[in-house]
Amino acid sequence: MNTAGDTDDHGLDLIPFRGVRYVPQRVGSLAAVTSPPYDVVVRPDGLLHLESADPHNIVRLILPQAITPAARNDQAADTLRTWLDQGILAPDPEPSLYIYEQRDGEILQRGIIGALRLSEAADGIVLPHEDVMPHVVEDRAALMRATSANLEPLLLTYRSESNATGALAVIERTALNKPLLSTTTEDGFSHRLWAVTDPAELAEIRTDLARHQALIADGHHRWATNLRLRSEHPSPSPWDYGLVLLVDTARYPLRVRAIHRYLHQLPVADALAALADTFRVRTLEGPLPRALDALAEAATEGNAFLLAGDGRYHLIDRPSPDLLSRTIRADRPEAWRTLDATVLHSTLLDHIWRIPDAPEHIAYIHDTEATVEKAERDGGTAILMHPVREEVVRDLARQGVTMPRKSTSFGPKPATGLVLRSLDV
Known part of the structure; x- marks a missing residue:
């Protein structure tokens, strides 16, 4: 969404970051180490399937298995450190925004992955539409504290007025180049990722997004978690930002499922x-x-x-x-x-x-x-x-009215494990 009167000081503030990604030579395949978002994994069958797909599947970080919550979080933190030390995962050499594409038959979705500022001024800029469960927020917050990482992005949507300039133009130009990675997951979706590092293109994206609001399509609990963790750390700090995927639904409409x-x-x-x-x-x-x-x-x-x-x-x-x-x-x-x-x-x-x-x-x-x-x-x-209609979701969000928790499922959702954000890098 974008609204009349938005200014560069009162819109989305997306900045590049050094993405942490799997080193292809150190894993069986990129498809085998990815996962759906943590709340989509069907347990226990889906969890066991992902764990057995590859010993380095990202599910070992987002849904660690141990007897107590503290032990699970410690295990995830130890696993992340071990994979970084062993070169299973490695940070990219320079900060980037990432263009991310998903495709399956007639479905094509492209968006931008970056670190979004979570400032108090963001109230009314990122619009939730669902209530959250406090115990889930606490669970995710404990995991993020332990790992000091954003392990998977939220899915946010906005609506532009033109595809000739701004962020969408950069997306379309970038998608003509050779990607950083390309893989097809077992659900049939192909995934491609590009890095945008050129200062002029980064500025073009940032200036354009600063005129827009966004709707949380998927990740209300992660959004609430990010806000809680930001409040726990004095600014400025890496906790002032959270990992998001922004999709322009004027160009790439999402599906809404129940x-x-x-x-x-x-x-x-x-x-x-x-x-x-x-x-x-x-x-x-x-x-x-x-x-x-x-x-x-x-x-x-x-x-x-x-x-x-x-x-x-x-x-x-x-x-x-x-x-x-x-x-x-x-x-x-x-x-x-x-x-x-x-x-x-x-x-x-x-x-x-x-x-x-x-x-x-x-x-x-x-x-x-x-x-x-x-x-x-x-x-x-x-x-x-x-499923509820998307226009109903947007209308209620604009009014500041949240729906009952887990009312909608927007998709396609980004695959977890293609790019992470470490707050220590």
Whole structure:
């Protein structure tokens, strides 16, 4: 987004940094050492798969495995130091901004990776749209303190008015050159990375971005973590900046997907019985894609969810208007009060099922099939969501209204492990 009246002193401030990257000759392949963002990794199966892909997979840093949180963080810090000492990872010779490209069939996304200033003046410049969970922020903060590193970038979006000049022009010119690295991950996405070091091009990018605001597309917990750690360290310090990927969605639109819920301790039969006559309930025949089509159709008329876990799919929709009026806050905009995530958390979880929003009760899973498989394997209830429209997200963010946590999943997300930022370099 950009807004009238933005000035060079009141916009995004992105600076180059010495990226820490894998040395290709020291690892099996770049694809084998990358990972999805930490909160997308499906555990434990996905975690074990990544750990076995290569002994130096980045998941050993972003999701270290040990008995206690302190031991996990110490292990990640020791691993990072060891990989730097052994030349598995190495800092680039000079500060750079990095042009990053992802491509899969018709999908093409390009953006800029850099260190974004986290100053108090940034309030209103970087716009969150979701609430965060304090325990996750504390977990990420402890890991970042231990490693003194930004291990994966946030995904931020902005919207330019022209592709002829500024940051986008530099991106397009740079993408014509030979990249620093190129790899294809097992999900079929190809990834390329370039370094921008020319002072004139760095200035062109910085001047352009200083006129813009950004929306957090992915990484609300990492953003909150960055702000907490910045407040703990006197300025100036490297903690004044955080690692981000900025994508101009006027040129490279993102996809918006839903994040599903898994209720560990609630069987499907109990979930349906508790609904009584507050929602319409229909049991669907057929495979998951057909059930998702029915969910999408129902979502055009109002709030709708798919429940799974007993070998079938149950579409619940048309909630009682009286129930909604009694369980949803009236002091929020209509767009917020009618969100599926609002109805799920305020009406279903808090009021009908009385399930606390805590890790032992609720898991947030991005992959649809993985959510269903976990419910069928473990006996809980999968709640499949329909994605919210991007314009709703932006409108609420502009109003300063945050959505319930884990309401959206923007993508494609950057692969973790292609470039890190060490605060000690």
